[in-house]
Amino acid sequence: MYLADYHTHSRISPDARDSMTALAEAALAAGMDEICFTDHVEPIVWASTDLRGPYDWSALKAEFEAAQTAVGDRIQLRLGIELGDACWDFAHTEKLLADAPPFDFIIGSVHMLSERYKGLDLYYFDPQTEEEAYAGIADYLGQVKELAEVLIDIHGQHEQVKELAEWGRFDVLGHLTLPLRYLNENRGWNLSMDRFGEEIADIFSILNRKGIGIELNTNRGGTPLPDAMWLRLYGSMAPEPVITLGTDAHDTGFVGCAVRERQELLRECGFTRFCTFEKRRHIWHSL
DSSP states (O other): OEEEEEOOOTTTTTOOOOHHHHHHHHHHTTTTTEEEEEEEEEEEESSSSSSSOOOOOOHHHHHHHHHHHHTSSSSEEEEEEEEOOOGOHHHHHHHHHTTOOOSSSSEEEBBOOOOGGGGGGGOOOOSSSHHHHHHHHHHHHHHHHHHHOOOOOOTTTOOEEEESSEEEOEOOOOOTTTIIIIIIITOOOOOSSGGGGHHHHHHHHHHHHHHEEEEEGGGGGSSOOOOOOHHHHHHOOSSSEEEEEEEOOGGGGGOOOOOOOOOHHHHHHOOOEEEEEEEEEEEEEEO
């Protein structure tokens, strides 16, 4: 069985610490055939809502080249990014990405609540009542829907114009049910997203129309994001389901964590294959 971890963060990300070389060696030790580095890229300064200045891509490229030299052909390496919170400012995001290197893969993710919550990162969202918690989840899903509707092409190619430029496409939507990681696992709530079935179906419809897939985030061995209920819904709606698996590892200890178990979950949900990417193109693997 082909094993690939398609969501990992190196020391290029502000919240991670290990080199791409160390992550690649950890992937080898975990039995992975492939690893994709997906460091954070956002239009705003980390831990704030201020727009960031130009992105220096040289460190990312140098880190990847060093990993390629170190591991050779022992494992397949891919270069990607996790494009976070582009919906905070689509136009500024386009400027940041204008001189980016070519990527194999792009995750589109939302980590922050909207302006109504002053751009609060979900990690710090601490509701005092269940209804406050569900209001935050609804706000998050609104951000995700906006991200899905106004999509980004790293090369700035415009497909059509609405109120904002539709910039193109990222490859998969990351960790759809992310609020549950923080609210349930970190804050001790026991919430579900069952009441948001219509909103999630709308998101899947938009992704399908745009040819965008979803990520099954292994959540470093925690609750899969999304879980079986939403995976089955996606599978029933997508003409050609596109799914990647990634751990969201921010250090070597979690690389490859629960990838095998989540492949089994995909099989249980009726999927027969998953994806890796090269130069933004699908490569299919049987489950």
